[in-house]
Amino acid sequence: MGIQDHYLDEQVLHITWSDGKRSKYHYLWLRDNCSSAFHAITEERTFDLLSVSDDIRPTAVSIDGDKLHIDWSEGDHRSSYSFDWLRKYAYSVDFAQDRSGRVESWDKRFVDVIPQGEHEAIMHSDAALLTWMEDLARYGLALVRNMPATNEAVVETAERIGYLRRTNFGLTFDVRSVPKPSNQAYTADALPLHTDLPNHETPPGYQFLHCLNNESSGGESIFVDGFRVLEDIRVNAPEAFELLANQQIPFRFHDDDYDIREHRPVISLNYLGEVTELKYNAHLADIFDLPEDVMHEYYLAYRLLMRQLRDPRYMIQLRLGGGDMVVFDNRRVLHGRRQFDPSTGLRHLRGTYVDRTEFRSRLRVLRRTQGQGN
Amino acid sequence: MGIQDHYLDEQVLHITWSDGKRSKYHYLWLRDNCSSAFHAITEERTFDLLSVSDDIRPTAVSIDGDKLHIDWSEGDHRSSYSFDWLRKYAYSVDFAQDRSGRVESWDKRFVDVIPQGEHEAIMHSDAALLTWMEDLARYGLALVRNMPATNEAVVETAERIGYLRRTNFGLTFDVRSVPKPSNQAYTADALPLHTDLPNHETPPGYQFLHCLNNESSGGESIFVDGFRVLEDIRVNAPEAFELLANQQIPFRFHDDDYDIREHRPVISLNYLGEVTELKYNAHLADIFDLPEDVMHEYYLAYRLLMRQLRDPRYMIQLRLGGGDMVVFDNRRVLHGRRQFDPSTGLRHLRGTYVDRTEFRSRLRVLRRTQGQGN
Known part of the structure; x- marks a missing residue:
């Protein structure tokens, strides 16, 4: 699944996917979930969210194959996200997931x-x-x-x-x-x-x-x-x-x-x-x-x-x-x-x-x- | 502590105590918590609340020493409550208890x-x-x-x-x-x-x-x-x-x-x-x-x-x-x-x-x- 369009506002990266679905990604969320934010062995989160400010934002967004890269306004850091990952963790309405547990009640x-x-x-x-x-x-x-x-x-x-x-x-x-x-x-x-x-x-x-x-x-x-x-x-x-x-x-x-x-x-x-x-x-x-x-x-x-x-x-x-x-x-x-x-x-x-x-x-x-x- | 006054309405026994505090007791609550409603050994509740109707009410209320007796409109049953018990379990505003756990926070x-x-x-x-x-x-x-x-x-x-x-x-x-x-x-x-x-x-x-x-x-x-x-x-x-x-x-x-x-x-x-x-x-x-x-x-x-x-x-x-x-x-x-x-x-x-x-x-x-x- 490719990206059809994207743009930035004050807090959010907006993406329109090739299938027409739209998703929003807040900058703090993106920075917090950068793949480098997790420990290599334990996979626990190790990034200190307070090491960036409330106002962190992208200085550049680029697309390369099935990856999206963001250069950040702070910390001289580049984050990369695969399209698959971005769709899997999308939290916008178009991606609302059935998170209920397939429960069936009975009489x-x-x-x-x-x-x-x-x-x-x-x-x-x-x-x-x-x-x-x-x-x-x-x-x-x-x-x-x-x-x-x-x-x-x-x-x-x-x-x-x-x-x-x-x-x-x-x-x-x-x-x-x-x-x-x-x-x-x-x-x-x-x-x-x-x-x-x-x-x-x-x-x-x-x-x-x-x-x-x-x-x-x-x-x-x-x-x-x-x-x-x-x-x-x-x-x-x-x-x-x-x-x-x-x-x-x-x-x-x-x-x-x-x-x-x-x-x-x-x-x-x-x-x-x-x-x-x-x-x-x-x-x-x-x-x-x-x-x-x-x-x-x-x-x-x-x-x-x-x-x-x-x-x-x-x-x-x-x-x-x-x-x-x-x-x-x-x-x-x-x-x-x-x-x-x-x-x-x-x-x-x-x-x-x-x-x-x-x-x-x-x-x-x-x-x-x-x-x-x- | 004695009872100064009491009266009944559609759902509630109202009591004014000698110290001026007022409390309400709903009929279903009183019937449900009659002392005979609990098992003699385990003290678990054994009364079947559905054995009475939504409309159960007192036919007579009498006071005898430090006890209050109620004869009920259903089940040919008399319940007795001590004044101490009625005050201990009172749920009206005048009896609002400090039910929080004496927590003290620190720095x-x-x-x-x-x-x-x-x-x-x-x-x-x-x-x-x-x-x-x-x-x-x-x-x-x-x-x-x-x-x-x-x-x-x-x-x-x-x-x-x-x-x-x-x-x-x-x-x-x-x-x-x-x-x-x-x-x-x-x-x-x-x-x-x-x-x-x-x-x-x-x-x-x-x-x-x-x-x-x-x-x-x-x-x-x-x-x-x-x-x-x-x-x-x-x-x-x-x-x-x-x-x-x-x-x-x-x-x-x-x-x-x-x-x-x-x-x-x-x-x-x-x-x-x-x-x-x-x-x-x-x-x-x-x-x-x-x-x-x-x-x-x-x-x-x-x-x-x-x-x-x-x-x-x-x-x-x-x-x-x-x-x-x-x-x-x-x-x-x-x-x-x-x-x-x-x-x-x-x-x-x-x-x-x-x-x-x-x-x-x-x-x-x-x-x-x-x-x-x-």
């Missing part, structure tokens, strides 16, 4: 098409791991079949992606009924839909639940894609959506050793305005301390969300068997379970977390090593 | 009054640990003296507070010059002021740097309280402050095993509008992809921040010796070092992190067990 029909991987393949093939992780990134939930019946299996599989996220419950946790539970997960009660640990500054990202035994009557697992529910609320009740995104409520868990509290919005948005997180856990919701003028409306919005989350059209129900593992994005997909009867047999899930930072990093590295680019 | 004069603790006391006395942690929470930086000269000491001390925050560099890291560095910390170069790992979704909270040896010439440590710098920018250049808080820039670190990227604002605010985090790391700043209409102004704001961070009136310089440990809030206090000459002697710091969630939890538990209340 109850997802139960028939849940992505699954084979434990053996995921452990030994990077290609199989990548395929399974791409599905998990897109849908927020995927299964692994034929897990070994060992306590270590959940950790070994999770570590194919990255190091574990520790919490106040440890690096791993066992979900089964115990005599003196510190929270409701460790009873035989039904567990309403929730996301884990919204009382932490950063709730855990991906949750791994390996079913070692499920021989009790009852105890089916239930899941809802919070992103789908929020898409619908955003359209049908935009004011409720805004309240849930803009107001923060307190969450808390405490026992003898911990007292973990955080104010967090139920809905988090990224810089593109997309929903990135849902934090919903009625058990850990502390006493709301919202301003009095929004309290009533907030309760109505919150209750709307609660009702929508229980709508059966969003919900999938699975009966995990020994050897199954379900993995889901804990800040997107809500999970719960039906009541079970511990006298009828053993129910034992073993869980761990890997956070989003490590998941996404691994996905990028696998795409690179498996030749699927950036 | 270069802090060098003469840096809080310090003795390793032996911190390890064996909860009271000493609490005092030292309160100082660290308030000022964002504190020292520990007379650390043992072992590789484990930094971990053992950090674990007095909580479990470690793992990163792509592991649970601990060693700062010394190495032949093939993956980042500039592991050279003998000067390290400009920065916060660690803004490329992570949540940058690490408290950083522990144990000085095992510092016999090289040079290599002094430097620190700046980012909160103080931002207070000044907020007053003197509010538009720059807003840009740094509202726009997100990309950060990135990559090597053979990781490719960790995140868009984050340089300044994060909490729900009270207070600065909670500064993320500043020129080395990890990736190529800015801001909208073209803010790019130039953003660069000016960012450069203003850079200049302020270098202003000597904010900076403290310390020469850590063997046995010293400096601990600081990595999302508040920027750190760096002067260049050193590795041929003149060994310089070896060993580091780890404990995140804010665990730090704050430990502080609450220590306050409780040391009898300083909530």
Whole structure:
């Protein structure tokens, strides 16, 4: 792709490309991102931006093959940029990129098409791991079949992606009924839909639940894609959506050793305005301390969300068997379970977390090593 | 404290207290926070808020000693609230609490009054640990003296507070010059002021740097309280402050095993509008992809921040010796070092992190067990 035209104004190099697209490049941006600004080995930025003034500008711009050169008014320096690089990093409207993550939300029909991987393949093939992780990134939930019946299996599989996220419950946790539970997960009660640990500054990202035994009557697992529910609320009740995104409520868990509290919005948005997180856990919701003028409306919005989350059209129900593992994005997909009867047999899930930072990093590295680019 | 007067409207119980303060309590809030709404053992919330309607309201309110009772229009239920509880959780303006964390920002004069603790006391006395942690929470930086000269000491001390925050560099890291560095910390170069790992979704909270040896010439440590710098920018250049808080820039670190990227604002605010985090790391700043209409102004704001961070009136310089440990809030206090000459002697710091969630939890538990209340 060639350059059709270019000109300079006070702050900006304007380029019109051969395909008609236009882009602007601010002088400070160009100087800051000159290829000599990065360390040869670590590729970290080493240029000191303050070594030039606010008013730096080109004294000459020249084009030579597929490169654009700039001589600068300061520092006796020439920078060179390839056309490819200039188009790749263009930030003008004509180059607006789809930076969202190819997320696809789902409802109850997802139960028939849940992505699954084979434990053996995921452990030994990077290609199989990548395929399974791409599905998990897109849908927020995927299964692994034929897990070994060992306590270590959940950790070994999770570590194919990255190091574990520790919490106040440890690096791993066992979900089964115990005599003196510190929270409701460790009873035989039904567990309403929730996301884990919204009382932490950063709730855990991906949750791994390996079913070692499920021989009790009852105890089916239930899941809802919070992103789908929020898409619908955003359209049908935009004011409720805004309240849930803009107001923060307190969450808390405490026992003898911990007292973990955080104010967090139920809905988090990224810089593109997309929903990135849902934090919903009625058990850990502390006493709301919202301003009095929004309290009533907030309760109505919150209750709307609660009702929508229980709508059966969003919900999938699975009966995990020994050897199954379900993995889901804990800040997107809500999970719960039906009541079970511990006298009828053993129910034992073993869980761990890997956070989003490590998941996404691994996905990028696998795409690179498996030749699927950036 | 008694109740002077009370009345009901459509949604709210209004109370005027004997001291003249007024508070409102919304019916949904009162019903949701009835003492029977919490589990007897775990203290988690078990009441199903959807078991009542949007229109629930009192049929009778009565006062009996220091308790207020409400009979509800639904569910044949009576709730009781002590006056103390009602005042403690009041969310009306008259009860607006100072919920900020008694933070005190500092400038270069802090060098003469840096809080310090003795390793032996911190390890064996909860009271000493609490005092030292309160100082660290308030000022964002504190020292520990007379650390043992072992590789484990930094971990053992950090674990007095909580479990470690793992990163792509592991649970601990060693700062010394190495032949093939993956980042500039592991050279003998000067390290400009920065916060660690803004490329992570949540940058690490408290950083522990144990000085095992510092016999090289040079290599002094430097620190700046980012909160103080931002207070000044907020007053003197509010538009720059807003840009740094509202726009997100990309950060990135990559090597053979990781490719960790995140868009984050340089300044994060909490729900009270207070600065909670500064993320500043020129080395990890990736190529800015801001909208073209803010790019130039953003660069000016960012450069203003850079200049302020270098202003000597904010900076403290310390020469850590063997046995010293400096601990600081990595999302508040920027750190760096002067260049050193590795041929003149060994310089070896060993580091780890404990995140804010665990730090704050430990502080609450220590306050409780040391009898300083909530």
